[in-house]
Amino acid sequence: MPHITRHITTTCPYCGVGCGIRATLEGKRITAVEGDSGHPANYGRLCVKGSALHETLGEQGRLTRPRVDGVEVEWETALATVAERLAATRARHGRESVAAYLSGQLLTEDYYVANKLFKGFLGTPHLDTNSRLCMASAVAAYKRSFGADAVPCSYEDLEEAELVVLVGSNLAWNHPVLYQRLKVAKARNPLMRVVVIDPRVTDSCEIADLYLGLRPGSDARLFNGLLAWMADKGRLDRVYLARHTLGLEEALAAAGEDDVSVAAVAADCDIDPERLETFYYWFASQLHVVTLYSQGVNQSSSGTDKGNAIINCHLAGGKLGLPGAGPFSITGQPNAMGGREVGGLANQLAAHMDYDSPGARDRVTCFWATATLTPTLPEAPGHKAVALFEAIERGEVQAVWIMATNPAVSLPRADRVRAALEQCPLVIVSECVADTDLLAYADIVLPASSWSEKDGTVTNSERRISRQRGLLQPPGEARHDWWIICEVARRLGYGEAFAYAHPAEIFDEHARLSGFENLPGTPGERLFDISGLAGLDRAAYDALSPTQWPVNAAAPHGRARLFEEGRFATPDGLARLVAVRPRAPEQRLSASRPLRLNTGRIRDQWHTMTRSARAPRLMNHRAEPFIEVHPDDAARLGVSDQQLARLRGAGGDYVGRVRLAKGQRRGEVFAPMHWSDSFSANARVGRLLEAHLDPVSGQPESKHGAVALAPLPVAWEATLLVAPALVGEVDWRADTAYWARIPLAHGQRWQLAGAPESADRDWLAWAQRALPVAAALWLDDPDGGRLRAAGIEGGRLRWWLMVGPPGELPGLAWLDERFAEAARGEALSAARRRRLLAGCDDGAADAGPVVCSCHQVGRATILRAIRDGDDSVEALGARLACGTQCGSCIPELKSLIEDTQEEKVHERLAPQPDVIDVA
Numbered sequence: 001m002p003h004i005t006r007h008i009t010t011t012c013p014y015c016g017v018g019c020g021i022r023a024t025l026e027g028k029r030i031t032a033v034e035g036d037s038g039h040p041a042n043y044g045r046l047c048v049k050g051s052a053l054h055e056t057l058g059e060q061g062r063l064t065r066p067r068v069d070g071v072e073v074e075w076e077t078a079l080a081t082v083a084e085r086l087a088a089t090r091a092r093h094g095r096e097s098v099a100a101y102l103s104g105q106l107l108t109e110d111y112y113v114a115n116k117l118f119k120g121f122l123g124t125p126h127l128d129t130n131s132r133l134c135m136a137s138a139v140a141a142y143k144r145s146f147g148a149d150a151v152p153c154s155y156e157d158l159e160e161a162e163l164v165v166l167v168g169s170n171l172a173w174n175h176p177v178l179y180q181r182l183k184v185a186k187a188r189n190p191l192m193r194v195v196v197i198d199p200r201v202t203d204s205c206e207i208a209d210l211y212l213g214l215r216p217g218s219d220a221r222l223f224n225g226l227l228a229w230m231a232d233k234g235r236l237d238r239v240y241l242a243r244h245t246l247g248l249e250e251a252l253a254a255a256g257e258d259d260v261s262v263a264a265v266a267a268d269c270d271i272d273p274e275r276l277e278t279f280y281y282w283f284a285s286q287l288h289v290v291t292l293y294s295q296g297v298n299q300s301s302s303g304t305d306k307g308n309a310i311i312n313c314h315l316a317g318g319k320l321g322l323p324g325a326g327p328f329s330i331t332g333q334p335n336a337m338g339g340r341e342v343g344g345l346a347n348q349l350a351a352h353m354d355y356d357s358p359g360a361r362d363r364v365t366c367f368w369a370t371a372t373l374t375p376t377l378p379e380a381p382g383h384k385a386v387a388l389f390e391a392i393e394r395g396e397v398q399a400v401w402i403m404a405t406n407p408a409v410s411l412p413r414a415d416r417v418r419a420a421l422e423q424c425p426l427v428i429v430s431e432c433v434a435d436t437d438l439l440a441y442a443d444i445v446l447p448a449s450s451w452s453e454k455d456g457t458v459t460n461s462e463r464r465i466s467r468q469r470g471l472l473q474p475p476g477e478a479r480h481d482w483w484i485i486c487e488v489a490r491r492l493g494y495g496e497a498f499a500y501a502h503p504a505e506i507f508d509e510h511a512r513l514s515g516f517e518n519l520p521g522t523p524g525e526r527l528f529d530i531s532g533l534a535g536l537d538r539a540a541y542d543a544l545s546p547t548q549w550p551v552n553a554a555a556p557h558g559r560a561r562l563f564e565e566g567r568f569a570t571p572d573g574l575a576r577l578v579a580v581r582p583r584a585p586e587q588r589l590s591a592s593r594p595l596r597l598n599t600g601r602i603r604d605q606w607h608t609m610t611r612s613a614r615a616p617r618l619m620n621h622r623a624e625p626f627i628e629v630h631p632d633d634a635a636r637l638g639v640s641d642q643q644l645a646r647l648r649g650a651g652g653d654y655v656g657r658v659r660l661a662k663g664q665r666r667g668e669v670f671a672p673m674h675w676s677d678s679f680s681a682n683a684r685v686g687r688l689l690e691a692h693l694d695p696v697s698g699q700p701e702s703k704h705g706a707v708a709l710a711p712l713p714v715a716w717e718a719t720l721l722v723a724p725a726l727v728g729e730v731d732w733r734a735d736t737a738y739w740a741r742i743p744l745a746h747g748q749r750w751q752l753a754g755a756p757e758s759a760d761r762d763w764l765a766w767a768q769r770a771l772p773v774a775a776a777l778w779l780d781d782p783d784g785g786r787l788r789a790a791g792i793e794g795g796r797l798r799w800w801l802m803v804g805p806p807g808e809l810p811g812l813a814w815l816d817e818r819f820a821e822a823a824r825g826e827a828l829s830a831a832r833r834r835r836l837l838a839g840c841d842d843g844a845a846d847a848g849p850v851v852c853s854c855h856q857v858g859r860a861t862i863l864r865a866i867r868d869g870d871d872s873v874e875a876l877g878a879r880l881a882c883g884t885q886c887g888s889c890i891p892e893l894k895s896l897i898e899d900t901q902e903e904k905v906h907e908r909l910a911p912q913p914d915v916i917d918v919a
Contacts, residue, residue, distance in 0.1 A: 007733065009036050011458055012050045013451040014606050016039055016331030017178050018460025019050055022547065023452075023471055030054040030452060030471060038515060039203055039546055041460055043915035047176040048604055048618065053451070055615035057472070062436045063447035064476025075477060079484070082401075082444055083491035085426050089399040090122060096378075099126035099397045102344050103404035104333025106133070107456030107468060108480060108819055109506040110481035111335070112342040113498060114403065115350055117485055119258040119343065120368050120375035121494045124142055124636045125382025126397060128346040130405040131336040132385040134696040137298040138329035144578050144696075145315070147569035147757040148527045149340055149352060152562040153290060153326040154548065156693025158530040160186035164287040165279075167193045168703075173603040174201035175294075175330055183207050183887070184769065195279055197222070198296060200628075200670060201663025203891035210279055214268040216596055216704060219297055220278015220582035223253035223309035226280050227263035230316055232260075235284035240318030244566040247577035251312050254579035270665075284317065288324035295332060295600065299703040304696040308578040315577055321563040330461040332601075337459035341528055341549075342510060346388070346698075347381040351514045352528035355381050359517075359524070367516050370496045375754040380594055384698030386411065386691045393420035401428040403481060408437040409608045409676040412700045413651050414686030415578065430481055433610040437677045443623040448481050449474040451611070456482070457544070458502045465530070468544045482506060482705040504541035520554050527569050532556050576855060585704035586692035589852050593649065596634070596668040596853060599685050603888050604853050605674045613679065616745045620850030624740045624751055625656035625683035628670040629709065634660055637709050640714045642807055644712040644753055647671060647704055649688025655712055655738050656683055669709060673702075680740040681733070712737060716785060719809055721800040722771075723819050725872030729745030732770045744812065751806060763787050763803060779837045790836040795827030797836065810839035811847040811858060851896070852882035852889040862893065866900045873897070 012019040020039020024032040033053045037044035044413040066078035073081075090098050100118045102111060111129075117384040118127040139149045142204065146152070155178060158164055164182060171179040186192045186207055196208040199216045200372045214222060230236050231252055241248050258264070262280070283289055290316065297306045311327045313319075319753075320326040331337055343350035354362035368375045381609055383391050388409060391397045400421075407489050411417045421427055421441035429442040432450040439445060455470035474480070482503060489498040494622060502505050515531025518524075532551035536544065566574045589596060606612040613619060627645055629637075639645045639658050647654040647669065654671060664670060675683035692701040714737050727748050733739045738753040767776065773791035780787050787803040798820040802809065828836070847858030857880045870879050873893050875880055877884040883893050 008469055009469055010838045011334070011357070012046070012053065012390050013052065013468070013611075014049050015175050016333060016461040017175050018334060018458060018464060018466055019177055020044060020466065021046070021053070022285070023054070024913070026823065027470060028058060033213070038351075039466070041462070041464060041546065042177045042256070045177045045180055045886070047610055047888055049606060049612055050177075051854060051886065052615040052618055054860075055617070056611050057452055058614075059475040062450070062478065062616070063075070063431055063432050063445065064478055064591075065447060065476065067442075067445040069443060075479070077488050079442060079491055082428055082446075085444075086122070086399055087492060089426060093398050095123040096382075096523040097396070097398040098124045099383070099392070101141070101385070101400060101402045101405065101407060102127065102129040102339065104129065104131040104331070104336035104339055106335060106339065106481060107126055107454055107458060107503070108335060108338035108342060108510065109456040109503040110403070110485070111339045112506055112510050113482050113485045113500070113857070115343040117489050117494070117498070119377055120364070121373070121489065121492070121497065122378040123378060125346060125378035125380060126391070127382060128385045128388055128498060129339050129344045130385065130407070130410060131331075131333060131339050131347065133299070133410060133700060133702060134295055134332040134334050135298055135329060136345065136559045136699040137300065137303030137694050138293070138307050139554065140343070140694075140697040141311060142329070142398055142713065144308055145576050146481050146563070147313045147571075150527045150562050150569065151329060151463055152320050154560040155181060155326040156560060157290050157324050157326060157328070158182050160288065161290040162191065162227070162286040163193050163195065163282055163290075165197065165283070165289065165291040166204055167291060167293040167329065169292055169294035169296040170198065170200075170202040170204050171292065172206065172888065174332070174601050174892060176335070176603070176886055178330070179450065180887050181203065195281055195561060196579060199665050200522065203603075203888075206894060210273060210282070211524070212271050212276060214280060215268070216598060217300060217302075217585040218269040218582070219306045220302060220580050221258070222269050222271075222276075223306070223313055224258070224312050224580055225260050225262070225276075226259035227309070227316055228253060228284060229262070229280045230284045230313065236316050237318035241316065242565070243639045245315050245575045245577055247579070248316065250579045251577040254581050257581065257714070260377060261397045262669035275618040277525065277811070287317070287319060288322060288330055289314070289317070289319045290324060290326055292328045292330055293565050294330050296703055298699060299330070299701060300699075301692045301694050301701040302583045303694045305580045305582070309580045309582075310595070312577045312580065315575055321561065321566060326561065327697040334460070336457040337461065337463065338457065338465075339456065341459060341514075346384050349377065351510070351516075352526050355379070358707050363517050364513070367513050368497060369536050369602075373497050375497070386700050387698065388691055389417045389420050391512060392424050395423075398424065399426035399428070402429070402499045403430040403541060404432075406438050406610070406676065407437050408441065408609045409686060410673075412686055412689035412691040412702060414684050415651055430484060432478065435678050436610055438838060444486055447476065447478040447651060448484065449478050453478070455481060457507060458832045459549075459898065462548060464546050464548045465544075467542070467544050469542070480861065484532065487723060493770060502538060504536065504538045507541060508536060515552060520552070529564065543771075550743060563764070564633060567912070573863040580880045586701055587650070587690055587704045587706045591705045593706040593708050594667075595709055597647065597649065597688060597707045598668055598670045599673050599689075599703055600670065602672045602674065605672070607674065608676045609679060610675050613743055614803065616743045617850070617853055617856055619742050620856065621853050623673070623742045623749075625654070625672065625675040625680050626659045627656045627709065628656075628659050628664050630664045630666045630668075631660045631662060631671075632666055632707075634658065639709065639711050643803070644714055644717075646710055646712045647707045648710070649707045652684075652687030653682050654685060654688050655681065661788060671706065675740075681736070681738055683740070708722060713756050714738065715756045716754045716761065716803055717805055718752045718754075718801060719804045720752060720808055721812065721815055721819070722748050722750070723798050723822055724748065727797060728769070730913055744816045744819070746823060747818050749812065763789070763801075766802065767791070771799050771801075777837055788837045792828065792833070796822035796825075798822070800836065800839070813847070813856075815841045851892050852880075854889075855881040857882040862896055863900060871897055872900065
């Protein structure tokens with residue numbers, strides 16, 4: 001019977017943009033993914049991570065059976081054990097001895113029932129989420145100013161603005177589809193200006209009219225200076241301020257405690273004064289201004305104040321509630337906003353109600369009560385993320401259930417987190433992937449469904465609720481998170497309150513709670529209200545189109561932007577300007593750690609790579625952990641480009657490959673946050689960071705560290721490619737100073753480096769021990785420290801080894817295809833066997849490191865095309881297709897074009913040797 005082809009729309013599970021996806025299913029397999037042209041978040045665009053989603057699927061590496069104390073069990077045993085141990089812990093140590101740690105990768109329905117179980121019926125306040133690590137400061141700032149966690153803007157506002165300010169946001173890499181929307185809007189409107197404020201010159205600067213490379217942590221000082229400048233130049237909107245706000249004088253007084261002259265602010269921020277004043281003039285003179293900010297603002301010990309300093313400037317100029325205007329915090333995770341809606345933060349209850357909201361505790365208690373059950377909600381907020389694991393470390397929390405996140409990697413003081421989990425009597429982990437750092441600490445492992453299998457809703461950064469539709473059945477015995485939670489609740493005796501048969505029923509309850517005792521126009525009105533979506537049957541729920549909240553009688557089709565009437569969610573309806581006193585980062589530099597560490601994401605990876613690394617082409621742009629260093633610092637510290645080096649921080653080391661970057665500020669380094677122990681030996685950024693927290697939001701200062709940098713002493717470097725069957729047979733990471741695992745399409749690549757004491761390694765003996773095969777080819781140069789070898793068994797390639805710097809590697813696609821042939825049972829041809837040690841076909845050109853991940857176009861190929869005359873992005877796209885899909889590689893293409901043109905100029909201007917005519 002032929003397979004039936006179906007097309008189903010769903011939502012991307014990566015960043016907070018919330019792109020719509022159109023998936024093609026052939027039978028029970030997703031064969032292609034493309035952007036949903038009808039989804040208002042992306043209108044058909046997708047970044048390379050989204051377009052590779054179908055490549056991350058498959059049962060290999062998935063958790064498929066529950067485990068209790070290391071033994072696989074049936075679901076009934078696992079569920080009963082979870083319930084028994086949670087109940088016993090609560091009975092023995094009190095309800096606050098139980099906790100949960102959730103994730104912005106959960107769907108809203110999962111989040112809702114988890115919050116209801118832990119806060120409502122187990123009665124513990126200690127439920128928090130990894131969203132605390134990325135947007136808690138933005139939430140706190142909105143609440144202080146507007147009275148509610150309410151993002152006032154829409155993506156359309158980026159396209160309607162006259163000025164867009166990117167602060168602490170590398171939009172081009174971290175939210176690439178939104179960046180492409182902004183780029184198109186700028187091309188259509190030549191009057192639009194873009195300002196980038198960031199310590200690093202990033203790819204987002206490609207479209208910048210002005211770049212301010214400020215000193216890390218000085219954002220609040222810069223925006224306080226802007227507020228004072230607007231007041232001094234008569235650029236305040238006095239009418240708007242009088243009608244709709246309070247607190248201007250206090251905010252100005254706090255700003256004025258420092259010298260607010262342009263020269264003084266510029267000196268403190270390390271910015272050219274003329275460039276700073278240009279920004280101030282642009283911001284003050286335009287009404288339609290969007291300031292888009294992300295982790296560079298939020299992940300700070302003063303992140304809330306920084307957010308309020310930005311909001312102050314918008315309120316002072318009346319620059320919100322209008323098309324193309326507003327302070328816009330963009331979230332990092334796909335459903336960080338949905339988690340905020342249902343009470344996923346420790347200081348929240350549900351439906352945007354807080355512990356200090358008048359009547360909120362009684363309201364939620366009344367709503368969740370059943371005929372025989374009355375919930376007992378906590379009386380005060382619980383521990384926020386970092387404090388939660390400190391409570392585990394102290395023994396106050398005796399049981400923790402962790403869902404869809406990896407705190408053993410992502411939290412600061414990561415080794416202390418691991419030690420705390422090691423001693424915790426009960427660690428329950430719901431996870432879909434079998435190889436994560438966290439599972440080593442789990443007493444009970446519950447296999448969960450993943451993106452392509454889950455059914456529910458998510459809310460993106462512009463408050464837009466979208467359906468995520470289940471496309472496939474979960475593998476093995478994996479189950480949905482909401483089902484697991486509800487089954488545990490039933491065994492705890494709370495089944496009447498968790499009798500859901502489908503996510504639609506959970507969503508309906510969530511929608512009804514949002515409108516419960518929520519009267520429009522009253523002092524207690526809650527802006528989050530989706531009561532207009534209550535009562536949907538399963539068919540209507542399944543067909544739900546993307547909608548921005550609020551959705552109620554006053555806005556039955558949703559609302560694009562908030563505060564258009566100038567009324568806010570405060571008791572008196574007035575917004576607050578907040579007095580902000582700038583503070584430097586808590587992580588101070590010292591003689592032993594003199595460099596400022598900046599952390600962040602990279603273009604093609606996601607969080608700790610458990611999903612994105614399953615698509616091998618996403619590993620090609622940045623294959624190994626790295627450290628970006630300014631060339632001057634590199635020369636001073638004795639490290640060179642592509643050399644292995646070590647960062648030493650507060651709690652341990654990080655080892656990566658040096659990348660020289662002129663866009664990096666001197667005295668500072670950048671390291672990505674993705675690598676875990678599953679992918680490299682010492683590349684967890686969390687080990688470098690102290691757990692300094694924002695006192696208002698509880699968000700850790702993850703963007704700021706203090707480190708020392710030094711070369712990593714190594715005796716040799718090697719690249720090993722192995723067939724999948726050999727993976728796990730032998731641990732060839734032993735006796736190495738460095739290793740990194742890099743998935744290939746048909747095998748595994750390992751980058752290895754040896755400590756000085758291993759300089760005399762006998763590679764033949766090592767290969768015979770670690771890589772046993774029937775036959776091998778060798779090419780050895782002992783004097784040059786070079787070797788190439790290949791292992792063949794049954795005429796098929798099993799492994800390939802090169803000892804020497806990775807810069808000498810050929811393109812590895814040809815070798816990877818030989819592994820594919822081996823997997824199909826095909827023997828090597830005589831010609832290909834002869835070319836094995838070269839690693840490519842005779843005469844084939846090396847493509848070099850991948851620049852365009854969508855079309856797998858390498859750097860060397862691009863440089864050859866540029867030298868052949870294709871010296872524009874358009875020409876390169878026409879010839880090689882690079883830059884023609886998601887567009888994320890375009891800034892790098894432009895940089896290669898500029899570098900090549902500079903080289904040509906230098907060659908033309910270089911002095912020529914004297915020519916002597918000997919005729």
